[in-house]
Amino acid sequence: MDQQKARDRQRIHAENEILALHAGVLAQAKFAGHEIDWRHGKDYRDAADLATSFVSDDDDVRHAFLVYCKKRSAAMVEAWWPEIQALAHALMEQKTLTPREVREVIAAIPAEVYREHRKARSEAFEREQERLLAEYWKQRSANGSTE
Numbered sequence: 001m002d003q004q005k006a007r008d009r010q011r012i013h014a015e016n017e018i019l020a021l022h023a024g025v026l027a028q029a030k031f032a033g034h035e036i037d038w039r040h041g042k043d044y045r046d047a048a049d050l051a052t053s054f055v056s057d058d059d060d061v062r063h064a065f066l067v068y069c070k071k072r073s074a075a076m077v078e079a080w081w082p083e084i085q086a087l088a089h090a091l092m093e094q095k096t097l098t099p100r101e102v103r104e105v106i107a108a109i110p111a112e113v114y115r116e117h118r119k120a121r122s123e124a125f126e127r128e129q130e131r132l133l134a135e136y137w138k139q140r141s142a143n144g145s146t147e
Contacts, residue, residue, distance in 0.1 A: 014054040015069070018047045022073035030077060031088045038070075078121060082113050 021043040029036045038044045047066060055065045077084060083106050090097060090105045097105065 011054045014050045018050050018066070018069045019073050019076065021047045022070050023077050026070075026074055026077045027084050027088070030081075031085065082109050082117050 025036055025038075025041060025043050047069065048062065051062045051065050051069075056062050086105050086109050087097070087102065090101070094101070
């Protein structure tokens with residue numbers, strides 16, 4: 001039983017590493033305003049290696065897991081964007097930050113930034129829900145469903 005607990009902890013640690021690898025790439029791309037080519041990056045290869053070790057050797061299963069991790073990472077980047085952006089600007093100026101400096105940078109983010117961020121995320125969520133609903137009704141109409 002102790003071996004299973006240790007294996008579970010290792011798997012959770014590996015998944016968190018994969019999420020962090022993806023989040024770093026996604027945050028850098030968003031901050032710099034460029035697209036990501038996942039096939040050639042070291043972070044992607046490292047994530048794929050971890051997924052092979054702890055998820056599956058099966059390409060389809062591993063791919064599905066990595067897609068899931070990318071989506072979770074993207075959601076985390078969006079949720080934490082004010083902090084990520086503030087830290088990116090601070091790192092451009094200072095190159096490195098101590099844990100105390102990280103806390104200070106985050107504490108200095110104005111409340112208005114958080115309000116605007118929440119509002120933008122809420123509006124984006126509503127647009128996505130409307131798009132999905134319209135897609136659902138379009139598919140339903142195309143299939144001739146009258147339920």
